[in-house]
Amino acid sequence: MYHFLVINNDTIKIMKFKYCPICGGKLVEKYSWDEGGVPYCEKDDKMFFDVAKPCIVVAVIKNDEVLLLKQSYIYKDSKVLISGYISNGESAEETVAREVLEETGIEINDIRYLGSESIESKELIMLTFVANYHNGEIKKSSEVEELGWVKIESALDEMKEDIIGRNVIKKLLSMRK
Numbered sequence: 001m002y003h004f005l006v007i008n009n010d011t012i013k014i015m016k017f018k019y020c021p022i023c024g025g026k027l028v029e030k031y032s033w034d035e036g037g038v039p040y041c042e043k044d045d046k047m048f049f050d051v052a053k054p055c056i057v058v059a060v061i062k063n064d065e066v067l068l069l070k071q072s073y074i075y076k077d078s079k080v081l082i083s084g085y086i087s088n089g090e091s092a093e094e095t096v097a098r099e100v101l102e103e104t105g106i107e108i109n110d111i112r113y114l115g116s117e118s119i120e121s122k123e124l125i126m127l128t129f130v131a132n133y134h135n136g137e138i139k140k141s142s143e144v145e146e147l148g149w150v151k152i153e154s155a156l157d158e159m160k161e162d163i164i165g166r167n168v169i170k171k172l173l174s175m176r177k
């Protein structure tokens, strides 16, 4: 088991954080049973783990259509599923409902978890969901160029750059067969 490994060069990670974000002091390496060497501030008695930021991605479904949006500053030539960061104190399901309401004006129900994917380069862990349209009309915010329903069967053609979103659609398509 991992807990009983002898420390060697492989288990000591390169320290990612060098200075304490609270006091600005230099961090030292402290051994943690679970994680190996972890950057540590002696003054604040805090460890700074190399953790990923959790996000949600959700496919909102209405009959045989899925809600896609386009924001060119994120993806130039691609529509995407609705996504967002999980706020502190919020469950992932609460984030899903909040982001859909904020970005589209729509209320959803029957939120189901589909699995997670990590993007190491962006330090993200994406929790993917599918949910059903419940109530409301689409209200496009000024940040969004396009927002609307697209047939699930043809959604992949419009989502060339949204890799995680594409995987969600592929899962939905395979579940419908």
Ligand SMILES: [Zn+2]
Pocket (backbone or CB within 6 Å): 020, 021, 022, 023, 024, 025, 041, 042, 043, 044
């Ligand atoms: Zn500190």
